[in-house]
Amino acid sequence: xxxxxxxxxxxxxxxxxxxxxxxxxxxxxxxxxxxxxxxxxxxxxxxxxxxxxxxxxxxxxxxxxxxxxxxxxxxxxxxxxxxxxxxxxxxxxxxxxxxxxxxxxxxxxxxxxxxxxxxxxxxxxxxxxxxxxxxxxxxxxxxxxxxxxxxxxxxxxxxxxxxxxxxxxxxxxxxxxxxxxxxxxxxxxxxxxxxxxxxxxxxxxxxxxxxxxxxxxxxxxxxxxxxxxxxxxxxxxxxxxxxxxxxxxxxxxxxxxxxxxxxxxxxxxxxxxxxxxxxxxxxxxxxxxxxxxxxxxxxxxxxxxxxxxxxxxxxxxxxxxxxxxxxxxxxxxxxxxxxxxxxxxxxxxxxxxxxxxxxxxxxxxxxxxxxxxxxxxxxxxxxxxxxxxxxxxxxxxxxxxxxxxxxxxxxxxxxxxxxxxxxxxxxxxxxxxxxxxxxxxxxxxxxxxxxxxxxxxxxxxxxxxxxxxxxxxxxxxxxxxxxxxxxxxxxxxxxxxxxxxxxxxxxxxxxxxxxxxxxxxxxxxx
Amino acid sequence: xxxxxxxxxxxxxxxxxxxxxxxxxxxxxxxxxxxxxxxxxxxxxxxxxxxxxxxxxxxxxxxxxxxxxxxxxxxxxxxxxxxxxxxxxxxxxxxxxxxxxxxxxxxxxxxxxxxxxxxxxxxxxxxxxxxxxxxxxxxxxxxxxxxxxxxxxxxxxxxxxxxxxxxxxxxxxxxxxxxx
Numbered sequence: 001x002x003x004x005x006x007x008x009x010x011x012x013x014x015x016x017x018x019x020x021x022x023x024x025x026x027x028x029x030x031x032x033x034x035x036x037x038x039x040x041x042x043x044x045x046x047x048x049x050x051x052x053x054x055x056x057x058x059x060x061x062x063x064x065x066x067x068x069x070x071x072x073x074x075x076x077x078x079x080x081x082x083x084x085x086x087x088x089x090x091x092x093x094x095x096x097x098x099x100x101x102x103x104x105x106x107x108x109x110x111x112x113x114x115x116x117x118x119x120x121x122x123x124x125x126x127x128x129x130x131x132x133x134x135x136x137x138x139x140x141x142x143x144x145x146x147x148x149x150x151x152x153x154x155x156x157x158x159x160x161x162x163x164x165x166x167x168x169x170x171x172x173x174x175x176x177x178x179x180x181x182x183x184x185x186x187x188x189x190x191x192x193x194x195x196x197x198x199x200x201x202x203x204x205x206x207x208x209x210x211x212x213x214x215x216x217x218x219x220x221x222x223x224x225x226x227x228x229x230x231x232x233x234x235x236x237x238x239x240x241x242x243x244x245x246x247x248x249x250x251x252x253x254x255x256x257x258x259x260x261x262x263x264x265x266x267x268x269x270x271x272x273x274x275x276x277x278x279x280x281x282x283x284x285x286x287x288x289x290x291x292x293x294x295x296x297x298x299x300x301x302x303x304x305x306x307x308x309x310x311x312x313x314x315x316x317x318x319x320x321x322x323x324x325x326x327x328x329x330x331x332x333x334x335x336x337x338x339x340x341x342x343x344x345x346x347x348x349x350x351x352x353x354x355x356x357x358x359x360x361x362x363x364x365x366x367x368x369x370x371x372x373x374x375x376x377x378x379x380x381x382x383x384x385x386x387x388x389x390x391x392x393x394x395x396x397x398x399x400x401x402x403x404x405x406x407x408x409x410x411x412x413x414x415x416x417x418x419x420x421x422x423x424x425x426x427x428x429x430x431x432x433x434x435x436x437x438x439x440x441x442x443x444x445x446x447x448x449x450x451x452x453x454x455x456x457x458x459x460x461x462x463x464x465x466x467x468x469x470x471x472x473x474x475x476x477x478x479x480x481x482x483x484x485x486x487x488x489x490x491x492x493x494x495x496x497x498x499x500x501x502x503x504x505x506x507x508x509x510x511x512x513x514x515x516x517x518x519x520x521x522x523x524x525x526x
Numbered sequence: 527x528x529x530x531x532x533x534x535x536x537x538x539x540x541x542x543x544x545x546x547x548x549x550x551x552x553x554x555x556x557x558x559x560x561x562x563x564x565x566x567x568x569x570x571x572x573x574x575x576x577x578x579x580x581x582x583x584x585x586x587x588x589x590x591x592x593x594x595x596x597x598x599x600x601x602x603x604x605x606x607x608x609x610x611x612x613x614x615x616x617x618x619x620x621x622x623x624x625x626x627x628x629x630x631x632x633x634x635x636x637x638x639x640x641x642x643x644x645x646x647x648x649x650x651x652x653x654x655x656x657x658x659x660x661x662x663x664x665x666x667x668x669x670x671x672x673x674x675x676x677x678x679x680x681x682x683x684x685x686x687x688x689x690x691x692x693x694x695x696x697x698x699x700x701x702x703x704x705x706x
Contacts, residue, residue: 055688058675161695162703169706200694208690318705323685325700357685361674369594369657369666370650377674378597381684443706 006230008040010263015040016517017251017265019237019280022095023506024490025271026215027146029231030223031514037521039229040263041220042253044236044272045091048098049217053206057358060205064098066091069414070275071403076419077452081366086417087306088455089273093233094216096273097503098206099457101328102185102213103351104149105500106140109133110338111346111391114496117338118345123422124393125303129495130467130476139508147185147213147507148192156188157181158197161325163352166316166384170443171332171350174435178333182351185213185503186326192218201354203327235261238412240268240284240293240486248293248486254410267485267517267526269478271510274304274459274492278400279415281463281473294463294480294488299473301401303394303464304417305497306456308425310388311353312436313364314445315379322354322384332386335435336499344427347499348390350436355385363454376449384440388432389458391499393422400462458502463492477516478509485526489513544570554585555641557602565606572603574610578618583625586640587612587665590628593649594666595673599682608672609665617664624661631655 008015018029021043029041045066054060065088072079072086079086090096110117112133115126144152151157158181160168171179186203187196197211210217223229234256241262242248250264270277278301282292292300332350339347355363357380365373376383398420402413421429433450440448466472469481478493480486489510491502498505520526547570551559559566560581565588566573576584584606591605612621629639631652637643640652656662673679680687689695 055690058671159701161700165701165703165706197696198694199696199700200689202689209694319684320703321684321686321699324689324695324698356687357680357683358671358675362670367666371596374595374597377683378599 005224006038006227008038008230010261012038013250013264014038014266015263016267016269017042017263018269018271018489019251020095020271020273020276020490021093021220021231022090022215022271022273022490023097023100023503024510025269026094026097026219027507027510028269028271028489028514029229030215030219031511032518033223033226033228035514035518036228037518039223040265041229041231042235042237042251042263043093043231043233045093045233047093047233048206050206050208050210053098053208055200055202055205055208057205057356060202064090064092064206068408069406071406071414071416072418073416074398074419076421078455079419081452082455085455087273087275087459088457089459092216093220093231094214096457097214098216099204100503101203101353101501102326103328103331103501104144104147104183104185104504105349107133107136107498107500107505108336111496111498114346118340121345121393121424123395124424125396126394127464127466127471127495130465136505136508136512139512140504142511143504143508146218146511147504148187148194149504150182150184150186150188151180152183155191158184158186158188158326158329161199161329162320163322163325163354163384164330166320166443167330167332167352167386167439170439170441173442174438176332176334176439180331181329182331184326184328187211194218197326199325201323201325201327236410237272237280238283238410240270240280242286242288242293242483246288246483248483267487269487269489271489273490274462275400275415275417277488277490277492278462279402282400282402283412294473294482294486296482297470297472299464299471301462302396302399303461304398304400304419304459305392305394305461305494306419307458307460307497308348308388308390308392308428308432309453310429310433311385311451311454312388312433312440313383313385313449313451314437314440315376315447315449316382316384316443316445319381320384321381322352323356327354328352328387332439335432342431344424344431346391346393346424346428348388348428348432349499350386350388350432350439353385353387364449364451366452376447379447384443386436386439388429388436389499389501390428390432391497392425394461394464394496395420395422458491458497460491460494460497460502463488465493465495478513487513487517547573554582555589556644557589558585558641560585567602572606574606577613578615579613579621583622584609584613586625586628587621589641589649590653590665591669591673593646593653595669596646597682600679604673604676604679607676608669611668611672612665620661620664624659624665627659627661628652628656
């Protein structure tokens with residue numbers, strides 16, 4: 001924490017309150033602070049820095065994960081395998097930017113125009129974004145500089161580890177050509193006062209070198225150093241209040257001592273990830289807004305997306321030792337385009353992934369047992385692995401709701417996460433499993449393990465951006481259609497999911513939103 | 527951890543000398559012996575004391591754990607450690623009833639009890655009959671962390687664990703694959 005860290009009074013109605021400090025909220029808070037805007041950031045979790053991170057999967061999970069009770073429904077396999085853990089995200093200052101693997105890809109132009117490009121798809125609530133790639137490009141530039149993305153701004157690519165070398169060999173033998181160690185927010189050389197990657201592994205557990213970008217040790221302390229940002233950790237937002245004019249007035253939260261507090265605000269920006277953000281809006285229902293804040297469209301909580309995922313692990317005759325080095329060490333992008341001839345709309349990326357033995361046992365085939373299971377683990381040393389990340393389609397019925405039958409430790413209804421796979425998602429996943437198998441067979445695999453999806457790391461779309469207020473929750477600035485001084489600043493604003501890992505786009509949108517908010521405040525319009 | 531590793535000389539550990547232990551034990555299947563308050567390996571290389579569960583019940587749990595997640599290069603004592611967490615007053619009734627039910631399944635298959643079935647395939651067939659019970663799911667789910675999160679078993683899989691303190695793998699083989 002900076003020596004001159006700001007302290008703002010609960011009655012100070014001039015501050016912007018940002019709920020959440022991850023890739024969206026943490027970046028927004030810093031970018032506003034850099035522009036001279038006073039910010040109070042409320043963070044439900046604690047403060048952990050690289051020296052605190054743990055090179056141990058379960059210990060780290062206990063330290064960093066958002067473990068609050070949640071419930072699930074729908075036909076997705078996560079509801080069966082991890083009924084109370086639909087998402088694998090972080091509760092800490094810096095949010096899920098501590099946990100992410102670092103893949104930093106720009107969306108493709110057509111992905112901002114999903115409805116136009118794909119046409120209507122039965123059962124899907126497809127929509128074009130109210131912005132285009134051209135609108136976002138200047139902010140992608142800024143985001144790539146902020147994150148130190150490899151293969152941008154003349155930063156070299158990372159070297160490939162064993163897991164990557166197997167992927168590369170197989171992918172090229174299988175006829176793929178867009179194979180590389182990718183664009184990663186992991187320093188390939190010292191950059192921005194952070195050192196270069198030491199190929200330690202444990203990227204999901206927080207980078208102990210600080211080589212991977214995280215808001216926890218970049219944007220947050222830099223924002224605090226301006227004297228304009230106060231981060232209150234262990235502060236769990238429970239309700240946003242509004243006045244008779246329908247403008248928001250501040251945020252109620254439970255502080256570290258369990259005491260309810262109210263922080264007044266000029267503007268509120270919600271960035272609690274795509275489960276908590278709609279939960280907070282829904283939980284803020286009032287006489288005037290009986291369906292929750294910003295919800296005249298009925299779209300708050302709907303169109304929950306989590307990417308079409310799955311993994312392919314494969315066993316080879318000789319050791320791979322996939323856990324050594326960066327977790328997401330390389331990518332195949334040949335299937336990322338849109339080509340309905342494959343039997344689905346949208347595309348997918350294949351990215352290496354490695355789990356340690358504790359997580360491999362938990363995630364390889366949840367519920368599985370017996371020799372089919374253990375003989376695979378016996379060959380763990382000879383395994384390579386990749387993760388599928390593809391565009392899943394928004395569906396109105398895939399949604400976050402308040403489960404009034406289950407309450408959290410504050411007595412508040414927990415969020416329920418409902419997700420049914422769309423036939424397009426299933427077709428894409430099966431195509432990707434086959435592609436993964438082809439790649440690894442081409443590299444000499446003796447056994448291939450098509451592994452089901454993990455709890456969601458990419459949670460998207462539950463407060464989506466739309467041109468027309470009828471179709472979504474926020475406009476192209478992330479500003480609520482209904483309430484001008486209420487913003488959403490995380491992946492929940494995604495209109496569609498695209499095929500790419502979302503963090504770079506969340507960061508780009510947050511920078512753009514900060515610029516907009518600061519300018520509007522300057523004009524007196526907010 | 528309450529699994530007692532006997533030294534090769536069979537020296538006295540909590541009064542359980544190898545000879546004394548074996549003298550006080552009776553056979554529990556082909557693998558274990560049980561006595562008053564303990565389960566031990568046939569060679570008395572290790573023993574686990576029970577608190578809330580009958581030793582015979584613990585012996586079944588250890589064998590059941592191996593049959594659920596069989597790794598031939600992992601010794602019984604690690605399975606014993608993994609299931610020891612169920613040896614509590616809170617869980618005792620559910621576990622005792624679950625094991626009694628499993629023994630009944632075994633008897634219906636013509637065995638004296640679960641441990642009397644000598645082949646893994648016969649025991650696995652019994653487990654398949656109960657795999658949807660809360661008892662089985664409790665034991666299986668507990669093993670996922672109870673067994674695989676024991677750092678002592680990681681070397682069996684080649685897994686190297688923590689690496690930061692050694693400077694990561696940048697100088698230690700992150701890209702040393704030589705057979706591609």
